Amino acid sequence: MDNGMMRKFEKAKMYAEERDRIQFDSFQVSFAGRNNPHDVSFENGKWQCDCDYFIGRGRCSHTMALEIILHDMLPETITEST
Numbered sequence: 001m002d003n004g005m006m007r008k009f010e011k012a013k014m015y016a017e018e019r020d021r022i023q024f025d026s027f028q029v030s031f032a033g034r035n036n037p038h039d040v041s042f043e044n045g046k047w048q049c050d051c052d053y054f055i056g057r058g059r060c061s062h063t064m065a066l067e068i069i070l071h072d073m074l075p076e077t078i079t080e081s082t
């Protein structure tokens, strides 16, 4: 790495410690559930999962796992809702 890239890398490491700088607006993931794979997405503040539990409750182990992983990087209303 040249000096310029080294400085960017140092800055990147600092940014990576400041998770609240990053807010996810939308994303889609393939979640390897214990029984089946699931398509989980997040768009405009709303979760979507194709598992049966989510359809009935609007929240499931897959979306909650992502909430834990992405803490500080999702809008507050999402992480605090029940």
Ligand SMILES: [Zn+2]
Residues within 6 Å of the ligand: 038, 049, 050, 051, 053, 054, 060, 061, 062, 063
């Ligand atoms: Zn689910």
